[in-house]
Amino acid sequence: MPGSGKKHYGCFNRPKRVRQKDRHIIPSRNGAFIAKLTGRTPSHSDFLCNKCRCMCQHHIKKKTSIPSKVQQVPAQSTEAPPFSPPSIPLPFPSTSRGHASCCVCKRQGPKLVVVPVGVRHHIFITKEVIIPTGARCCPNHIQQNIDNLNPLSDSTLFNKTGITELVKFLRNEVLKKERTRLDFDSSGNLASADYQSLLGIPKSAFEDLLKYVEGKVKVTPYGEGDVKAWYCKCRAGARVVGMCSNVAAILWYLGHARHQRNEKLGVRDWGEFVDDATLVDDSGSSSESDESGPEE
Structure with missing residues (x-):
């Protein structure tokens, strides 16, 4: 008789018989994706196998996480540090700014090195000359003739950031000088x-x-x-x-x-060979000078 045979419980997405424990009802949030994938609209009596259910959940989770990432990227990329052009002149001489020539001898060459920050600070303190950031010089000038600078201009243009860094550097130098003591073993502490x-x-x-x-x-x-x-x-x-x-x-x-x-002298008490000045009696010499009187 028709209908008396074994009922076929197949997955709605693919023609496969599914065991009872692996049958999952199609929720409403997965219905649109299943309808688009199969071209059929699922009913309340249809179900999915475990593999198709995991595929639908993974697709929906991936689709909802992409817009949140896209919205966060512009907020981070639009943040830029404020910049002000150098427009404040200060009466400090400065050297050349170019990278192609030496700031000391003006020689051009491919073996120039960037002047270190410590050397630039030392020149500013001792010579009151500013070497711009990124300026280059010959390698031998860092150890020998870095003090023989010929400034190109009598003033230097600063921006707000440069003035702030200069004030902080001078403050740190003053605090450093207050904390330091006479350290003879370090040659850099004493000029x-x-x-x-x-x-x-x-x-x-x-x-x-x-x-x-x-x-x-x-x-x-x-x-x-x-x-x-x-x-x-x-x-x-x-x-x-x-x-x-x-x-x-x-x-x-x-x-x-x-x-x-x-013979070897060894370790002895050499104090017995020298008289202590505090124990010497000066009364005899003073009395003799009084008796002699003034010379005519």
Whole structure:
């Protein structure tokens, strides 16, 4: 009899028999996509297999996520940092801005290097000359003749950003100078004028002295700070010989002791060979000067 046979439960998208646990009712949000895909309108009694249901959900999820991404891209791309043209002149000399020639000797060549930020700041502090950002020079000028600059203009044009960066740089330099102490082991903390005022010799002369002394002392480790402290002060105290005990002992040994005996001196109390100035009685010398009276 017709209708008494086994009922066919097939997927609406493809002719395939589906088991009962894999049958899924077609929701309204998937109906338009299924109708467009198959060309037929699904009814309430139709269903999909698990594979076709996952395909419909993936298509709808992808279609709804694309517009949100498209709307976010213009908002991020339209943000641009504010820029103002250089229109504020300041009375600071400046060098050339070009990349094709050296800012020191004006030579053109392919081996020019960009002047580092630290060198540009050093030139501005010492020479009050501004080297523009991106200016180039010969490689040997960075170490030798970077101070021999010939400014091309007597003033420099700045914008708001450039003035802000200049003020921040000067503020950081002032704060750095306030925090720093006398650090003799670092050659960058003291200028040549500081060497002259503290030691009485220029920086180049002290470096030559340090090279000469290097390797002479074998027992006591020392550095640049020890040599500079020798020129600044001595904590041993003054004696009647008119100098500190360290210098007096060295002069006594070089002039007398080393020529008298050959045995090793060793570690001794050399204070017994030198009188303390605080214990010397000056009353006898003062009385003799009083008795002699003024000379005629």
